[in-house]
Amino acid sequence: MENRPLEYDYTVAKLFMLTTILTGIVGMLIGVILAFQLAFPEVNTILGSGLAEYTNFSRLRPLHTDAVIFGFTLSGVFATWYYVGQRVLKVSMAESGFLMFIGKLHFVLYIIGVAAVIFSLFAGVTTSKEYAEFEWPIDIAIVVVWVLWGISVFGLIGIRREKSLYISIWYYIATFLGIAMLYLFNNMEIPTMLAASPAGETGFGAWYHSVSMYAGTNDALVQWWYGHNAVAFGFTVPIVAMIYYFLPKESGQAIYSYKLSLLSFWGLMFVYLWAGGHHLIYSTVPDWMQTMGSVFSIVLILPSWGSAINMLLTMKGEWQQVAASPLIKFMVLGSTFYMFSTLEGPIQAIKSVNAIAHFTDWIVGHVHDGVLGWVGFMIMAALYHMAPRVFKREIYSKSLMATQFWIQTLGVVLYFTSMWIAGITQGMMWRAHDEFGNLAYSFIDTVTVLHPYYTIRGVGGLLYLVGFLMFAYNIYKTMTVGRKVEESELQNASPMGA
Amino acid sequence: MNIAELQAYGYFALTAILVLVLYGYIYHLYSKREDADGHDYEEYSNIALKDDVTDTPVSAISDDKEK
Ligand code: HEM
Numbered sequence: 001m002e003n004r005p006l007e008y009d010y011t012v013a014k015l016f017m018l019t020t021i022l023t024g025i026v027g028m029l030i031g032v033i034l035a036f037q038l039a040f041p042e043v044n045t046i047l048g049s050g051l052a053e054y055t056n057f058s059r060l061r062p063l064h065t066d067a068v069i070f071g072f073t074l075s076g077v078f079a080t081w082y083y084v085g086q087r088v089l090k091v092s093m094a095e096s097g098f099l100m101f102i103g104k105l106h107f108v109l110y111i112i113g114v115a116a117v118i119f120s121l122f123a124g125v126t127t128s129k130e131y132a133e134f135e136w137p138i139d140i141a142i143v144v145v146w147v148l149w150g151i152s153v154f155g156l157i158g159i160r161r162e163k164s165l166y167i168s169i170w171y172y173i174a175t176f177l178g179i180a181m182l183y184l185f186n187n188m189e190i191p192t193m194l195a196a197s198p199a200g201e202t203g204f205g206a207w208y209h210s211v212s213m214y215a216g217t218n219d220a221l222v223q224w225w226y227g228h229n230a231v232a233f234g235f236t237v238p239i240v241a242m243i244y245y246f247l248p249k250e251s252g253q254a255i256y257s258y259k260l261s262l263l264s265f266w267g268l269m270f271v272y273l274w275a276g277g278h279h280l281i282y283s284t285v286p287d288w289m290q291t292m293g294s295v296f297s298i299v300l301i302l303p304s305w306g307s308a309i310n311m312l313l314t315m316k317g318e319w320q321q322v323a324a325s326p327l328i329k330f331m332v333l334g335s336t337f338y339m340f341s342t343l344e345g346p347i348q349a350i351k352s353v354n355a356i357a358h359f360t361d362w363i364v365g366h367v368h369d370g371v372l373g374w375v376g377f378m379i380m381a382a383l384y385h386m387a388p389r390v391f392k393r394e395i396y397s398k399s400l401m402a403t404q405f406w407i408q409t410l411g412v413v414l415y416f417t418s419m420w421i422a423g424i425t426q427g428m429m430w431r432a433h434d435e436f437g438n439l440a441y442s443f444i445d446t447v448t449v450l451h452p453y454y455t456i457r458g459v460g461g462l463l464y465l466v467g468f469l470m471f472a473y474n475i476y477k478t479m480t481v482g483r484k485v486e487e488s489e490l491q492n493a494s495p496m497g498a
Numbered sequence: 499m500n501i502a503e504l505q506a507y508g509y510f511a512l513t514a515i516l517v518l519v520l521y522g523y524i525y526h527l528y529s530k531r532e533d534a535d536g537h538d539y540e541e542y543s544n545i546a547l548k549d550d551v552t553d554t555p556v557s558a559i560s561d562d563k564e565k
Contacts, residue, residue: 006551087549162555164537166545245546254543259527262539270520274513288506 008086009094010390012103016079017383017390019107021472023071023114024376028465030064035461039454054122062133063121068371069131069234071114076379077238078110078149081172083386084245085153088169089160099155106148113141120208127210129223131230132186135208139187146183150176167261171241174269178233186226188213217284221277228276235375237268239338240307242382247311247331250385251321252492256313260306267303271296278349281358290351297349304342311335326402327395327494330381333409337373341366356431361450362423369416372408372464380471387475388494393482398496400474408467414460422453 037043037057044056053059082103086092093100116138120126126133134142153176157165165173189212192205214222248255255261277285277293312335315321321328344366348357357363388395395401429449432440482497489495532538535557545556 008551088545090549090551090553090555092551161559162545163535163557163559164542164545166542168546248543248546249549252547254540254547257540258542259539263524263527266520266523270516 006092007094008083008092009100010083010386011100012093012107013079013082013386014390015104015107016075016082017386017475019111019114020072020075020079020379020383021475023067023075024379024468025465025472027064027067027072028461028468030060030067032458032461032465034060034064035454035458039451039458053124059122059124062126062130063118065131066117066121066133069230070117073234073238073371073375073379075110076242076382077172077175077234078106079386080238080242080245080379080382081149081153083390084168084241085156085172088162088166088245089156090162091156091160093156096155096159099152099159102148102151102155106145106152109141109145109148113138113145116141125208127189127212129186129212131227132183132223134187136187136189136191136210137208139183139189142183146176146180150180166245167255167258167265168241168245170262170265171237171244174265175233175238175241178229178237182226182229182233186222220280220283221285221289224279225273225276228279229273231370232268232272232275235371236272236304236338239334239375239378240268242378243311243331243335244307246378246382246385247314247328247335250325250327250331250381250493251315251318253314253316253318256310256316260310264303264306264310267306268300271300271303275300275349278354281349281351281354294349294351294354297346301342301346305339308335308339308342321493325493326398326405327381327384327496329402329405330377330384333405334374334377334381337369337377337412341370341374344369356427357423358427360423360426360430361419361453362427365416365419365423368419369412372412372415376464376468377408380468383475384471385494387478388482388485389490391479391482392485393478394485394489394495394497396474396477396482396497398498400470401496404467404470404474407470408464411460411463411465411467414463415457418453418456418460422450422457425449425453 033043033055034057037060045052047055082093093103117134120135120138121133125135127135153172157169189210191207192209192211193203193207195204195211196202197204212219244255244261247253274296275293277289278297279293281290281293283290312332315328315332322332347353348363348366384395384401387393426446429441429446430439434440483495485495527539537557541556548554548556
């Protein structure tokens with residue numbers, strides 16, 4: 001055997017970086033199309049009425065959510081796992097042929113799963129449960145992909161040199177366990193071909209169709225326990241895993257308080273699971289569950305801010321780095337947006353506020369200040385930090401990165417401010433009535449009033465997409481023409497070209 | 499007592515227990531500087547800062563065997 005020094009092996013990380021960028025472009029492009037459809041309904045039939053089936057809002061909306069959640073975000077989680085995991089456990093994937101094989105298989109099956117999802121959703125095959133639209137054959141494939149990731153995670157932990165598990169690893173493990181539990185329970189379904197009617201007829205529907213095992217209120221409860229915790233274990237927990245690694249590493253600063261990170265971890269695990277009831281306030285679920293959902297949502301501020309403040313304080317005395325490095329800007333603003341949306345969410349969960357906010361665009365605004373400002377920024381920052389290390393090249397352009405930062409920040413601000421105004425206007429108009437209790441406005445009145453705000457949101461989203469394309473270009477150029485760098489330049493701050 | 503009431507009491511008891519465990523953990527963390535292995539908790543930040551494959555682990559697995 002050749003006697004080369006041991007190195008980390010980033011083959012699988014690189015593959016997932018690629019899918020993060022591709023699914024990000026597709027998902028956000030569809031998001032922008034949706035935004036313009038809401039402002040200008042003609043966009044629904046942009047490719048002619050013959051193809052309207054494939055271009056209308058309702059067909060595209062689940063494609064957007066699933067592409068950004070299960071494509072962009074999840075790929076980002078996998079890419080960073082295959083990078084961070086090796087480094088903090090101090091073991092290389094090159095040391096285990098088995099784990100290398102599992103990692104590659106994980107990637108290949110993931111791609112097949114993504115293709116099946118895109119194909120089936122375009123074809124209109126769906127279970128109609130939000131973020132759980134996939135029919136049973138795809139669900140089974142997803143479970144296999146998840147199990148393979150689990151083998152990768154625990155396999156690598158099994159052969160580690162570092163005995164203690166760094167805080168990010170705790171968060172990755174929680175992501176794995178949390179999503180596994182949520183996904184299995186929410187997707188319990190029965191293929192319709194196995195069903196029988198009271199009259200004895202059997203074999204309903206196509207072979208791939210299914211119905212949920214739960215019905216009515218129970219179905220809603222399980223669905224939002226899942227839906228909310230998909231936010232917890234998809235958009236929060238793994239992203240916190242990333243920032244706990246990438247911010248200290250890029251800035252060269254130790255975490256402000258490692259103890260606080262442990263404490264916020266358990267706080268988050270304890271509180272998050274009970275908060276899903278806030279999606280069902282004033283619905284048919286028992287009143288105490290709604291109250292529980294509200295109360296736990298408020299308590300959730302504490303562990304969320306625990307992590308976020310820990311990250312901001314990590315930069316204590318080092319704020320000049322924020323000014324100097326666009327990469328650190330992304331993470332610090334990400335952390336700030338995290339604080340912002342974890343304050344906004346609990347406010348929306350208060351019953352009287354929810355009475356105005358529910359079903360309005362304010363919710364959509366809340367979703368996107370979280371996902372664009374926190375999830376998107378953090379994943380892009382992670383990939384920017386990884387790029388020089390996995391490609392052994394300098395980041396192609398610092399000024400391009402800085403420009404991207406400001407364009408996207410403007411995009412996010414336009415997105416959420418327009419949705420705040422739209423949402424609150426909507427909520428107030430829906431409930432306005434005269435002294436006899438007659439509604440003051442009809443639905444179409446609200447649509448007319450909201451038009452300018454929908455347009456502003458579309459423009460904000462477009463700016464974010466433009467920024468994302470700049471990111472993709474910057475990474476592509478880094479990969480192909482960036483100046484080659486030595487290991488010694490890669491200690492902390494990432495090397496960047498002008 | 500019907501099943502729904504039992505669930506509600508069970509839920510309350512579980513929450514109370516979890517609260518106690520969580521506060522117990524906070525007390526445990528902040529009443530000491532070092533963990534069971536004798537490492538200052540704050541040292542663990544170095545797992546990320548010194549993460550080259552050739553860096554010495556903060557607490558190496560092989561320490562156990564040598565001890
Ligand atoms: C270019 C950026 C984006 C634009 C323009 C955009 C636009 C949209 C639009 C128009 C909707 C439908 C809102 C409605 O039904 O009224 C939506 C929903 C949603 N988007 Fe995005 N989006 C973008 C990026 C993202 C990203 C990066 C994520 C996650 C990582 C995301 C997650 C979601 C989710 C979870 C929903 C469902 C919200 C709900 O049901 O309340 N979006 N988006």
